[in-house]
Amino acid sequence: MADVNQSMRRINGSQAIAESLMQEMERDERVVLLGEDVGRSGGVFGTTRDLFDRFGPMRVRDTPIAEMSFTGMGVGMAMAGLRPVVEIMFVDFLGVCLEQIYNAMAKIPYMSGGRVPMPMVIKTAGGNIGSAAQHSQCLWATFAHLPGMHVVAPATVRDHKGLMAAAIRSENPVIFIEHKELLLKKSKDFLSGAEVPEGAFVTPIGKANIVRGGSDLTLVTLSAGVEYSLEAAAEVARDGIDVEIIDLRSIVPLDVETVANSVARTGRLLVVDEDYLSFGLSAEIVVRVLERLGPGALRQIQRHAVPDVPIPAALSLEQAIVPGPASIERTLREMAAAS
Amino acid sequence: MADVNQSMRRINGSQAIAESLMQEMERDERVVLLGEDVGRSGGVFGTTRDLFDRFGPMRVRDTPIAEMSFTGMGVGMAMAGLRPVVEIMFVDFLGVCLEQIYNAMAKIPYMSGGRVPMPMVIKTAGGNIGSAAQHSQCLWATFAHLPGMHVVAPATVRDHKGLMAAAIRSENPVIFIEHKELLLKKSKDFLSGAEVPEGAFVTPIGKANIVRGGSDLTLVTLSAGVEYSLEAAAEVARDGIDVEIIDLRSIVPLDVETVANSVARTGRLLVVDEDYLSFGLSAEIVVRVLERLGPGALRQIQRHAVPDVPIPAALSLEQAIVPGPASIERTLREMAAAS
Amino acid sequence: MKLNPLNLYRMMTRMRAFEEACLEGVPTFEIHGELHTSIGQEAIGVALAHALTPEDAVVSTHRNHYHALAKGVPPRALLAEIFERETGLCRGRGGHMHPFDPDRHFSATGIVGASLPVALGYAYAFKLRGLPHVAVGICGDGATNHGTFHECLNMAAVWDLPLVCLIENNQYAISVPIGEVTATSTISERAAAYGLAGETVVGTDVEGLTEAFAATVRKTRKGGGPSVIEATCYRFRGHYEGDHDGYRDRSEKKRKRAEMDPISRYRDILIARGEGDAEGLAAIDAEARAEMQAMLAEVRSDPQPDPSGALDHIFLEEAR
Amino acid sequence: MKLNPLNLYRMMTRMRAFEEACLEGVPTFEIHGELHTSIGQEAIGVALAHALTPEDAVVSTHRNHYHALAKGVPPRALLAEIFERETGLCRGRGGHMHPFDPDRHFSATGIVGASLPVALGYAYAFKLRGLPHVAVGICGDGATNHGTFHECLNMAAVWDLPLVCLIENNQYAISVPIGEVTATSTISERAAAYGLAGETVVGTDVEGLTEAFAATVRKTRKGGGPSVIEATCYRFRGHYEGDHDGYRDRSEKKRKRAEMDPISRYRDILIARGEGDAEGLAAIDAEARAEMQAMLAEVRSDPQPDPSGALDHIFLEEAR
Numbered sequence A, B: 001m002a003d004v005n006q007s008m009r010r011i012n013g014s015q016a017i018a019e020s021l022m023q024e025m026e027r028d029e030r031v032v033l034l035g036e037d038v039g040r041s042g043g044v045f046g047t048t049r050d051l052f053d054r055f056g057p058m059r060v061r062d063t064p065i066a067e068m069s070f071t072g073m074g075v076g077m078a079m080a081g082l083r084p085v086v087e088i089m090f091v092d093f094l095g096v097c098l099e100q101i102y103n104a105m106a107k108i109p110y111m112s113g114g115r116v117p118m119p120m121v122i123k124t125a126g127g128n129i130g131s132a133a134q135h136s137q138c139l140w141a142t143f144a145h146l147p148g149m150h151v152v153a154p155a156t157v158r159d160h161k162g163l164m165a166a167a168i169r170s171e172n173p174v175i176f177i178e179h180k181e182l183l184l185k186k187s188k189d190f191l192s193g194a195e196v197p198e199g200a201f202v203t204p205i206g207k208a209n210i211v212r213g214g215s216d217l218t219l220v221t222l223s224a225g226v227e228y229s230l231e232a233a234a235e236v237a238r239d240g241i242d243v244e245i246i247d248l249r250s251i252v253p254l255d256v257e258t259v260a261n262s263v264a265r266t267g268r269l270l271v272v273d274e275d276y277l278s279f280g281l282s283a284e285i286v287v288r289v290l291e292r293l294g295p296g297a298l299r300q301i302q303r304h305a306v307p308d309v310p311i312p313a314a315l316s317l318e319q320a321i322v323p324g325p326a327s328i329e330r331t332l333r334e335m336a337a338a339s
Numbered sequence C, D: 001m002k003l004n005p006l007n008l009y010r011m012m013t014r015m016r017a018f019e020e021a022c023l024e025g026v027p028t029f030e031i032h033g034e035l036h037t038s039i040g041q042e043a044i045g046v047a048l049a050h051a052l053t054p055e056d057a058v059v060s061t062h063r064n065h066y067h068a069l070a071k072g073v074p075p076r077a078l079l080a081e082i083f084e085r086e087t088g089l090c091r092g093r094g095g096h097m098h099p100f101d102p103d104r105h106f107s108a109t110g111i112v113g114a115s116l117p118v119a120l121g122y123a124y125a126f127k128l129r130g131l132p133h134v135a136v137g138i139c140g141d142g143a144t145n146h147g148t149f150h151e152c153l154n155m156a157a158v159w160d161l162p163l164v165c166l167i168e169n170n171q172y173a174i175s176v177p178i179g180e181v182t183a184t185s186t187i188s189e190r191a192a193a194y195g196l197a198g199e200t201v202v203g204t205d206v207e208g209l210t211e212a213f214a215a216t217v218r219k220t221r222k223g224g225g226p227s228v229i230e231a232t233c234y235r236f237r238g239h240y241e242g243d244h245d246g247y248r249d250r251s252e253k254k255r256k257r258a259e260m261d262p263i264s265r266y267r268d269i270l271i272a273r274g275e276g277d278a279e280g281l282a283a284i285d286a287e288a289r290a291e292m293q294a295m296l297a298e299v300r301s302d303p304q305p306d307p308s309g310a311l312d313h314i315f316l317e318e319a320r
């Protein structure tokens, strides 16, 4: 959607979400928000700030700690014609409500033979910022493996706003995974996309974003990985390593075309994924690229993700396993040296 | 473990499980079984037959329908020194208890810095036999993506018994996924491994099984996929296509070595997976092989899995999406023709 | 409410004949998976049919066909869905455990404990929009020990939502008798934990149940808050078709089937009251059977879904 | 039970001083994640310490440090864990929300509603083995609206397990006041839904609470079945360190802190009774603070875990 002539400002990630929710709730009275602490307190990350005062408790509902049932309540609301946005405070809690997410929300459109739409958003926060095994994690691949849901994870501030609008307006269920680091980060510290139009706009779900052009190597990532990778790419650029960075924006749908086009040029693929390594995003991207370009198309393949370990409490350990600017830089240099 | 000199009989899959449970419960009084209908009725697939009469209600416990809490109860039992086997009737219900599975059972050994062992088995049934979207599925990759659990899925009758014993004796949490088709199949109809020793024995977790040697192509699969693939391989063998079939037995740990050794000979890899295609087992195997053998090591890569769709009720639709003997045969022929 | 006795009787026999038609699809492998029938529980279906408007919502369980019929779901499309045909309510994608009829606000789930949350969502939507509808969430006795029972009744009570929790207490969850897994002697008494008044009624007395359920729904519809009503009954067949059912005594089953059949009970009452005679009632039975058999014959010539459509309807078209 | 008043007082001040030591790690970035303290709730810790034996089990929540101390977990190792050191109880892997001490049958979870199921498992194991121990599962008021509350109390009741459900009703779940999300005026009255007698006690009266809790535990230990006991209290600080806490009135907080501080309440009582004097009690305070500050200084010079060990302990060695 056009946002020319709109006035742009720098805002931060949590403001972008709150603004998008506000505008979408103004625009469509069927949009209803529910979850723990989304009301009076405005959300533990401030992403629902001011909405309770504006729309009242029936449209901005503080729930008891009963995720299974209020997620299912969202399913029922959608079937009754509303457009619920259900907040699960941390993505780590998906285990208490996955049943309603994947057996109901994700499957009902198909099980009903296309008769029942499911315009529902699950909004949740993930990412590793020192909160240990039960309050870290990303888990986008967990949702993506289960069919029937779009899985979105914004990186730029601008996309926080535009993708949230797209999620709310979608006829399909969307898992919207915010990254705590990006919600807490100051607008001025963003390396990309902190300029955001004031009015409502939509960033289409399913189209990757080439956030940095480059010729030597294709780095595919999303969410906070984009900022980390931009930092690392700037470092290695000084030594003439020219990295193309692709922000996937969503992993379902997965924009393989954009990735494959880039890899066809560079021949080298690095996937940077803050989720667990195995049975996840990184292998899927590699194989989809190979399926498109042929089994011998890649000169180098590298996966940089959390090596199948619960997230440790100590920062010294977390930093040893979670991809960050330094480890990405190291990986890029190793790949450049090896070829 | 040695089973020479043991008398062998043909039994079926559900008998093998029941026998293994019986022998392990005899052997170790800390083993306790709990779940819905595991007691008086002997399990909906008969895998806990006679155990209630033998061990009584405190060791073979029929629970209310409260999976989240009785899974957590298993965690507490393990921490108190017991060795619980918790049955979740169908793997599809993991969504109601995943929290205790992945935040507690799978993470406590690590979170406790190795101080708390978690000798717990989740025993569940998966597979597609015409039971529609909420009672089909395999979901092994869902568990495998989340660190801290071994994930086992037996194929042969013999392995049903030996791997169950290994799971119970393991110090680590194990997800044990039975396949409904294999539980219901008659002993005489098995193409492999229906001869089972009478006494207790252990099949180590983590070592794949080459169920058919071959030189043209490596087919990697597990669970019912093994039987389907043996059927298909026998068909194509008539036309001189010689397929090596590897039964993974477990996907965590994943025996990449056995797969890579085979692929190094054949150059062609087909993964047959009854779980969903994307972000799952098939891509992980391909990439692990490439990581071992180099990015250009494969001449052909093919994935044959459920194409990211909820399982439809109608058999005509299910057969169109779930790998079976006919579709595997078709895939093998296509691969042979393409090379 | 003025009940028409012969109508009540006819509705029950039609529901039973419908289930009997379903039974025929199991040995022939036209129906797959675990088919759950409601034979013996039909009075509950009648009570639903009487109390609800087309706009009310019903969210049912794995044992749902009679609830669907009660809610006005077209029997032909329902039977075709159960027989996995393209002409089915959900084009053969859903199957017998998952019928969805958005026009009649009817849905079901195969996951125990998953119906109340969805019903809660309907109830919330009705209240938000100020509509005079109720949402009925159905649970078996087994389902009431699931956490969602607690979570949903608490939310419904604290937000004063038009939710009716209808408990079908057929005394078993598959093989497990309620007394072995439930700490209270009735389920409805648990309503007090949410500041609600629960009620237990005899679920095989079609008139009494219909009246009690209607009164309950009326109260909730008029803004009286959520309600909990438990109907006692007995499951006549195995939990699903193919269940060995060895966990229930033969003598228990025989006795209960004699005592707790809502249809034969009502037949005796109607005859005793002179509101029907054996022949007339048998004619109603025969008519219901004939209707369902004719429908079955039709459905059997309906096409199976075309395999080429297996990937349709995963995601809906985006309205742009 | 004969209580030693100065001991009760000392235990409370040590718990508070422990938490105050933790607070120092937040602005310095030595502690990450959401640190939850128990300041204002210490009487509950004392009650636990008095009633339990080393063999009893306690399964706690995100707000767990004082429960751990009460259960005899070594403070030095606990503090080191909270400060993410290799010397910590769990080698720095667990952190402040996840301390595990198998020797003292103590554990916790950061997931609301996840403590009771684990406690239930301990209770089951105790009963299976005929041991005279109890398992205490701790919930906040917020956690009692989670489904596991219902599921676990039902199972404990129907199987007659030695489970004690201890509810810390500090009136808020993060920003949400209990009255807005709970349909009954007390939580303990919900025990009736499981055929149990629940009890609500003033959780800031250290003597009364200690006695009531001990009686409850004794009853359960002697085979009297599960119990539910609710202790009312008030959370003095934000939900976690860094919480803006704008959802509670300043005046409310001020008033409640004045009325509901178990330590200052008890100080006044001891002085009024002549069992202590201001100076003596201040000396106890100072001693506790000095102890914890000394411990903090030690912990601060402990090493962080070595990054090379990040992948240790995922799976345990198999005993063969």
Ligand SMILES: Cc1ncc(C[n+]2csc(CCOP(=O)(O)OP(=O)(O)O)c2C)c(N)n1
Binding pocket: B036, B065, B067, B089, B093, B096, C062, C063, C110, C111, C112, C113, C139, C140, C141, C142, C143, C144, C168, C170, C172, C173, C174, C235, C239
């Ligand atoms: C979460 C979940 N657990 C277990 C099952 C398997 N299951 C299906 S029906 C049933 C028993 C249900 O009993 P009840 O609620 O009394 O209903 P009834 O079958 O008696 O009508 C069970 C255990 C399921 N479908 N979902």
Ligand SMILES: Cc1ncc(C[n+]2csc(CCOP(=O)(O)OP(=O)(O)O)c2C)c(N)n1
Binding pocket: A036, A065, A067, A089, A093, A096, D062, D063, D110, D111, D112, D113, D139, D140, D141, D142, D143, D144, D168, D170, D172, D173, D174, D235, D239
């Ligand atoms: C399943 C789950 N949902 C939400 C949270 C986030 N959360 C942590 S503590 C808390 C409030 C708990 O309130 P209460 O049980 O009253 O305990 P208190 O913090 O007051 O001690 C919430 C919502 C969580 N940790 N787990």
Ligand SMILES: [Mg+2]
Binding pocket: C140, C141, C142, C168, C169, C170, C171, C172, C173, C174
């Ligand atoms: Mg029942």
Ligand SMILES: [Mg+2]
Binding pocket: D140, D141, D142, D168, D169, D170, D171, D172, D173, D174
């Ligand atoms: Mg609280």
